[in-house]
Amino acid sequence: MEYRLYIVNLYDAYSSLLTEKQSTYFEEYYFNNLTLGELSENYGISRNGVYKQIKEAEEKLKVFEEKLKIVEKNNKIKELIVNIDKNIQNKIIDIL
Numbered sequence: 001m002e003y004r005l006y007i008v009n010l011y012d013a014y015s016s017l018l019t020e021k022q023s024t025y026f027e028e029y030y031f032n033n034l035t036l037g038e039l040s041e042n043y044g045i046s047r048n049g050v051y052k053q054i055k056e057a058e059e060k061l062k063v064f065e066e067k068l069k070i071v072e073k074n075n076k077i078k079e080l081i082v083n084i085d086k087n088i089q090n091k092i093i094d095i096l
Contacts, residue, residue, distance in 0.1 A: 004030070010061035013070045022057035029054050 008030055015023055025043075028034045029050075034042070039050040065071055074096070081089050 007058055007061060009071050010065050011057075013074075014061050014064040014068075017064060018057050018060060022053050022060070025050055025053045026057045 011026060011030070015026075018026065025039060028039055028042075029036075036047045036050050040047040043050070077092075077096070081092055084092075
């Protein structure tokens with residue numbers, strides 16, 4: 001479950017950098033809980049083809065995070081927010 005949450009957080013940050021096909025398969029698999037078999041049937045490609053697209057998307061997301069560190073930085077900011085004044089905290093949350 002921890003990996004799933006991690007990869008979905010990466011997707012939230014970097015989804016616009018994936019191809020349309022990768023985004024579609026990723027969303028169907030992770031958000032709509034479709035199986036590889038169901039995706040294969042729905043899109044008329046092999047299960048292996050779907051699997052490769054999803055894994056390629058996951059790898060791209062990891063590379064983007066390794067280079068840009070957006071999710072890591074956001075998590076650090078959220079940790080810092082907890083320890084500051086509520087008024088300032090709400091203003092920062094609104095910006096994020």
